Amino acid sequence: MHHIGRGPSRRSFLGLGLAAAGATTLSLAGCGASGSPGSASVTPQGNVPLKMSAYGSNVRQQKLQRVFELYAKKHGGTVGLQLLSNEAYAQKLATEIAGGAAADVLALFQNIVAQYATKNALAPLDRYGAKVLDLSHLDQEAASGGVIGGKRVALPLGDNAYGVIWDRSALTGLGLSVPEPGQTWDRFISFANDVRKKSGGRLYGTMDDSTDFNGFEIFVRQRGKELYKDGKLGFSKGDLQAWFEIWAELRKSGAAPPGDLTVQTSTGGFGNSLLVTGKVPNFFIYPNVLSSFQALTKNELAVSTMPMPSASQSGHFVRASNWVAVNARSSHPADAVALVDFMLNDEQAASVLQAEFAAPPNLELRRTITYGKSDRVFVDYVELVAKEFARPVPPLDEEFPSGSPQVMTAFVTTSQGIATGQQSIAAGTDGFFSQAEGYLS
Structure with a gap:
């Protein structure tokens, strides 16, 4: 249990003033x-x-x-x-x-x-x-x-605590608000498509987070599982396919950028990110780097949770x-x-x-x-997650078993291949499982 006696509520968090404690x-x-x-x-x-x-x-x-x-x-x-x-x-x-x-x-x-x-x-x-x-x-x-x-x-x-950095200024310019903590996947997908439409195609509605193993970990936990169990993969091929399908649909509708653009901007530091260059309104990441992002843009940034099925299935942890x-x-x-x-x-x-x-x-x-x-x-965001969304997480030896660095690399390579159309979701999923099981054996 988290022993945090106070902190912002879900409803008040995004409207908080920024006065120091x-x-x-x-x-x-x-x-x-x-x-x-x-x-x-x-x-x-x-x-x-x-x-x-x-x-x-x-x-x-x-x-x-x-x-x-x-x-x-x-x-x-x-x-x-x-x-x-x-x-x-x-x-x-x-x-x-x-x-x-x-x-x-x-x-x-x-x-x-x-x-x-x-x-x-x-x-x-x-x-x-x-x-x-x-x-x-x-x-x-x-x-x-x-x-x-x-x-x-x-x-x-x-x-x-993992989250999503949002460009509040860009959204305000479209007449939209930063998604509230606890937003569902359905509302997130709808919101991303709205951003694309309201901007006249100037903005994608979201970055493509399919290559992010940290984001996938939250997604797996939302389905009642963990990345690893007893030193082996703790999720199924169906879980991985569901993750890839979400982002494939967003790319197909134009709400997420094409895979080639995502791969091109995945290196070069935060300054090369689509958020900082003004092409997407968000970035999925552990937001202790918020100040680093804010130093690179004049727009006001905010933080919210990753989309989730419900608050009780948030997948989040501190x-x-x-x-x-x-x-x-x-x-x-x-x-x-x-x-x-x-x-x-x-x-x-x-x-x-x-x-x-x-x-x-x-x-x-x-x-x-x-x-x-x-x-x-x-800091307010971390306290919010601890208060309203956090669920127990395995100890570090279970979360990072021997072979896990190679598994993460295989995940990134696979997801980039799928995003750029070099392989299908089914083939990529099968290939990833074959590689991962070898690394974890």
């Missing part, structure tokens, strides 16, 4: 933890050198360094930071963990948490009590993904896409845990990080921060 003072500073792996001590030494490895932009680097300065003032010692681009990070981390040279604290993409947990590369965290590592203010359902094989080995750096863990071979594991606790629970740290890793995981501190306009919209 007022600041209040909370006493939630982290306490720390320690002892080498396997020892009885869980008390931090303090005044020790620590290192953290992470991925992201120069802005993230600056924010993390500021947080580490605050930590050092309270706990002594130093915290060094190694930050790489997203593309370079995974390979570098794998090399460092294999060689025993990884940092004390590790930022992790969601799809590699289980990989390192099963190799015992991540320190168990539940041995540190509430006075050491305070988890009481986290969304417990969202945080549960970091429990692998019965052991908590990772914690969320920020909560996220889950971190960015995680943090402690290296099992750290020389100062308890102090590393203290740093993690500080990042999650210290008021000053939360004010610095804001929505850098998505919605702050500490639900109390989340409401004290003064966000920028786009981040405020994003």
